[in-house]
Amino acid sequence: MDMQLQSEPFEFEIVSHTSRAAALEDGDLIDISYAAKEVGIQLPVAISREAWNLCVAMTPATREAGHTQRRRLHDVVSMLLWAMRRSSPGRDLAFEVRCVTTHLRETCIPLRANLSHGDYAQPVMTLVLPEES
Secondary structure: OOOOOOOOOOOOOOOOOOOHHHHHHHOOEEEOHHHHHHHOOOOOEEEEHHHHHHHOOOOHHHHHOOOOHHHHHHHHHHHHHHHHHOOOOOOEEEEEEEEEOOOOOEEEEEEEEEEEEOOOOOEEEEEEOOOOO
């Protein structure tokens, strides 16, 4: 068999690549490692802007309910820790947080914790809504 080698170089197209540091700098991710450490999670933890806006950020309804942003964040990382303790090790962990969003009645918000490698191959965790990649 006579095989010919392709003389043209292969071309690869990078679809998307953003470093974790760039996502934190751009505000797409919010570093919540300090709050995670308060409950005993030693990994660097970040939350997506969308998940933050839904579960942590203050709204008129959350203010009316007497909530604080610090308490809401504590609830998120506490539920993450609870879920971590009750699950087997893995890359993805699904859990839920009950919180006030736009109405005074609490809503159950599903979140996903993704364990991956950071920019320098260190283990990091990112909290996102299920529909986020």
